[in-house]
Amino acid sequence: MTHLGRFTWELSRLKFPLIGSILEQDDGGYNVEDCLSPGYIFHGREDLEDVPRGPFSQESIYYSSLASALLLQAEQLPMQHHILFAPLPVPQEYPDYATFYLAQMLWNDYAAVGNKPESSSNRMAYSLAAYYLRGEIVSHVNLPQSETSLGYPLCHHDLSTQNIFVDGDFNITCVIDWAFSSTVPLAQLLSTPGLPHPRDLTTDAALVHAFRSGFVEEAAKHNLPLPGWRHWEISDMVSRFMLLVRFDALQDYHHLHSLHQLAFGRSSSETDSLLAKLREISIHPDLLALSKTLQADDEPESEIKRRKTEYFSAVGKERLALAESIMQLSRPDPFFVVDKGVWTKLLDGYPVNTSGATTAEEAERQMAILRAHIGDILAAGFPQ
Template identity: 45%
Template sequence: MGYHILRAPVPVPQEYSSFAKYYAATDRWNDFAALERLVDSSMNRLQYCLASHLLRDSIIPRMVRPVSQSAPGFPLHHHDISLQNLFVDDDLNITDLVLDSSLITAFRSGFEAENKKIGRCIIDPGYWKVGQMVSRFMRLVNLDALQDYGHLEALYTLAREPVTSEDDGDITNSLPAILATRATSHDALALAGELAADDEPESEIRRREKEYFDAVGAKRFALARKVAFAARMNPRFVADGRLWRWLDAVVEYYEGAESDGLGIVS
């Protein structure tokens, strides 16, 4: 699985106010991932299985448009055209292109403005939505991103649109809640048992943990264990940027208190 943990997306620099805080977050993410060999654990693999079922049941159907609604293709000009920014199918048809999120609105408005000038039909907003979903879907299923959870959450949100104010405030419809509910189904519990059969022996997991934390220190081990405990206690737990920023603030507070001689004990 490499660095892919569905419920613990890898930190990225944009989420932090400084590179120092970003580096601290990556250290804490690595510490969390080192516990119980989380990346390759059956727990993590089960989460990806649940995500695939959610894609199959609730998201892919929203990405498919009836043949009667299909429209002729049109040429596109990309500001940074390269093989890394193009997706093609088995017949070498271009199916998607990657744009930086900050440029999407500008691209759409510019494209639609030029389209009107030459007298072409107005583009159905649904096509933009499907295009956005396909882009995130491809990044997710190809494991071609640092933050799989973010892509899954965006897909889930797009698939549910339009969302009423009542739905928006209902946490039982949130992605963590949906995944937690699916994890308790009979099929999911049976699958969890099958996946667990491929886990490494407990002795090997502990040996690797000890080797890692002997190198990084006892304080980081203690903090990682607290995060892991919170994850076990809360089936909706997601270790994303919000968690690492909060932990950074807590650590800074206690370190500041210790340096001031307040003697606060955690």
Template identity: 35%
Template sequence: MKKDKVYSFAKFNLDALLSLSEKLRGRPCTCDVSQMPKSGSLNWVIFISFDDGLEWVFRSPRDGFHSFYSNETSSKILASEASTLMYLNTHTSVPVPEVYSYSESSDNEIGVPYILQSKASGRSLASYNWSGLPDEEVQVSGIHHPPPLALSDKDREKVMSQLGAIMSELSDHPFEKIGSLFSDDGAGGYNIGECLSISLTWQDRDSLEERDRGPFHEERSYLESLISAFTMHAKELPLAPHIFTAPVPDEQDYQSRSSLRAAGGRWNNFVAIGAKIDSGKNRLLYCIAGQFLREMIPHLLSGLSSFTLSHPDLHLGNIYVDDDFNITSIIDWSSSSSGPITELLATPPLASSAEPAAEFLVAAFRSGFRQRGSRIVPDPTHAHLWEISERLWYFTRLVRLLSKNDYDHFRRLFELVYKTSADEAGDGRGLLWLFHERASRDENKALLAELQEEDMTREELEKEERARFPPSRTVDSDVLAVARKLTLMSEMNPLFFADHRLWKWVEEARQTDGPL
């Protein structure tokens, strides 16, 4: 028999779920078994409908698709998220879903870990054209997708001002430790436990040995732990697609999609030669970045001894608004934790994890925070905390490996911390020269030798190269020659950097002069 779509992601006891829902609300409910669950990277979702038209949301962790963390960590994150939502509903006016029931394990009548919660009203900001750039109707896999809804700058400012006020309210509920929130079973209270921050758990980081997830009693220990997780990731876990001196081509740097596709192909060919991404040389650069980040810690400390909850992944899809752009709900508090207030003060860019928010949106966010006021911040207009929040925005994206261009984030952080141009670093030779000098230290030479023990052998590299560039294909022989020449240049020049300028130059050179 054909399986109903509602069971596409997991086998569970739907009758038990409906029975629980009816018991909790005291009204009959149904579930359309033909509905395809909505899904993201971490969870799948179905909807329960009551006889009066009200709907509830049933969420369960997604299994076997993207392995972000272990099942043990997944259970802890679910329990913490449920606790965080219940805390916010009880102690604040922050609009979040109401939790009716949850189970962090499959040891229940429904048969899967879950959160049963209210459904957000309104529509998500992802339905709107937040960037303001022209957007046309598109068709993906034969499915028609209408263009996003229009959004004015005034609407954007209204949303950002509300977010600032929400962060201000969160700052009025401080904690003495940095970590994730858990409820005291049966006691009605809450406590701060180990920190389940994305930086410490995602991308298999929870599998790293000697990791410290707290809880932390001071900012410095917390920041040191984030840097340690970043450095251990660089040493032991896959880095794809991150390569410090060759960022992934980004569409904002190209005038046409054909140029972007060409640059992407050349980037792929270049990093394939010598398996550059997971090479000891690339791993060393990230380890050195971690060394520099440790030296920046004094410039990242707020000096405050209390800590605040913040949303770990605030993007357009997690914010719901009504027709007048009043925020009705903020969803998905998975991996949330308390932390330095400067994390709370960092303006969320919403549309992109790689680029900071526009200046007028930063102003609206800060205005919303100031107008509401805050008890934990002695002076909300104090420039020092806002400056640190800007530094911390780049810092967190670096240690989480959220960007396609880690070097650019490091460069911007360096300039904010040391208030100097990155081009003037290293006696005027730039940041890459500083990395080159740091790599020549004895301890880093030893580290490189250790990291290179895991590199592919020459025979393995040649086999990979033959598979990628078959000698029978003449078109590939040309792109192979380009990739090899660029690789040779990168080995000879410690200041070599393969960004959009290089790929555009290659494209222009091939158009005017033919093969390189």
């Protein structure tokens, strides 16, 4: 990670007047043109007509355009595995492989009821998030104009373990696959790379320190200005912002919540919470109109029922009953978050033993035990 910090410093020295992709011209020169980075072309976004693509002369317009791309994703394009208020389980949240595996299966069941990813309620949730990012967050992630006047550095955008070559001593020898590279605001370049994949957020303090130390050491070696604390603070926000707008992460709600706290502080006031902000946005006339439009585009009830029947005929009616009971939590409160707390409460309180299960087959046996007790679980009042 220290070497990546040094590599990033080298990129920071390549400054261009605009934010966009660098394209070679017929005369052998280069121009900064429309931005072809992942946030503008992944997930079918290359066909969206109403997304400003640059080149951009201001950071705020660039960030706002990415939030607009997320909004149009929610309105028009497939939502894949994304459910804003039901973040996917990830291994780091659970004590062992089997518990994580069971949480994944329970999440799949929950997502299958009502085809949640593609539902108008989920699309509306992401629309609210996009409005929130554009209206509340963009102003917090801009560096002063006096600093951006020096130009915008080059960013790789796809730093993964597959694209980084190292020697026997783990020194970086080359970085490949620059297809999505573009110029970016400095704070975006300063974001600690997510490894092994760009969708991963690096939160380990030692890794973050190593990356930043590599950058600072290289800058100091050349007697050049060092980033201040505000640069690093904004880079923390930008890393989460980019995960959200690129639509490539697994736990969008947690990234959004963390971003809110970084921007506004960890206030204990309910009126200042992220969910309070989203509720406030939801009653804006534009959002109320959008909600009706999205509802009109929902799949027919017959198709939703067919999908549900097909899925649960394979995993069992007991798991359907459990998934529907969990779904009841969000009926009175559409902003209820179904996350690790729900799955942990279920798995910790009932007769499954995951400690010795290290394979998918062993985890499936524990799921069979859980399935056999679902009737008792519901009779006992879960998920209240």
